[in-house]
Each structure stands twice: as C-alpha cells, then as structure tokens.
Amino acid sequence: MTAEKRLTDHAVILSDRDNVATALVDMPPGEYVLGVGGERTVTLTEAVAAGFKLALAPIAAGRPVYKYGYAIGTASADIQPGQCVHVHNLDSAV
Numbered sequence: 707m708t709a710e711k712r713l714t715d716h717a718v719i720l721s722d723r724d725n726v727a728t729a730l731v732d733m734p735p736g737e738y739v740l741g742v743g744g745e746r747t748v749t750l751t752e753a754v755a756a757g758f759k760l761a762l763a764p765i766a767a768g769r770p771v772y773k774y775g776y777a778i779g780t781a782s783a784d785i786q787p788g789q790c791v792h793v794h795n796l797d798s799a800v
Contacts, residue, residue, distance in 0.1 A: 713738040713748060717760065721775030726759040726791050728773065733760070735788075751788045759791040771796055 713719075716738065717727035733754045740746040740762070754760045759773060765785040770777040779798040785791055 711736065711738045713740050719762070721772070723772045723775045725763050725765055725772050726761055729754045729756050729758050729760060731756050749788045751786070752790055754790045759796075761785045761787050761789050761791050763787055765791075 713727060716731055716733050717729045719727045733750055733756075735750045735752055737747050737749045740748060748760070748762055750760060759771075764787060765771060765781045767781050767784050769781050771779050771781055771785075771791060778800050779796050781791075781795060782797045783795045785795050789795070
C-alpha cells in the first residue's frame with residue numbers, strides 16, 4: 707500500500723487565491739492530496755524541483771498566475787494542474 711502524499715508536506719500555499727504552490731523539496735511525479743480527507747488532489751505530470759512552482763488548477767494563456775496571494779505574471783501558454791510553472795510558460799511581472 708502506498709502512503710498518501712500530502713501537498714502541504716512538500717509545498718507551500720499561502721493564500722486561497724493562489725493557483726500555484728511553491729515546492730519546498732524536489733517533488734517526483736505522482737498524486738498529492740490537497741486538504742483534509744483527500745477530497746482534492748493534484749497529479750504532478752513531471753518532476754518539480756525545490757523552489758519551483760506547480761500549477762494547482764488550469765491556468766489559461768493570458769490569465770494571471772497567483773503566488774502568495776499576488777499576481778506574479780501571466781501564463782504565456784495554457785498550463786494544466788500538476789505542471790511546473792516557470793519561464794517556459796510564465797511571463798513574469800516581478
């Protein structure tokens with residue numbers, strides 16, 4: 707039996723507004739549980755290195771990316787939940 711991986715043990719989300727989380731450690735692909743009881747999950751489709759961002763929800767191209775409750779830029783391409791968010795798909799505003 708595989709142990710449940712809680713996202714909050716691996717990444718930080720500071721605001722309900724955030725559509726990305728920041729990895730605290732290197733995160734391998736796989737399913738991570740958000741919240742209590744596993745009612746919501748995010749599946750990483752690729753490894754996310756410590757310090758990088760991962761999408762929590764779909765972000766359409768041209769839409770804002772929120773981290774720590776603030777818009778940090780706009781998506782330069784459609785971003786799916788579980789994808790790494792970085793310079794290849796984010797036009798930074800900071």
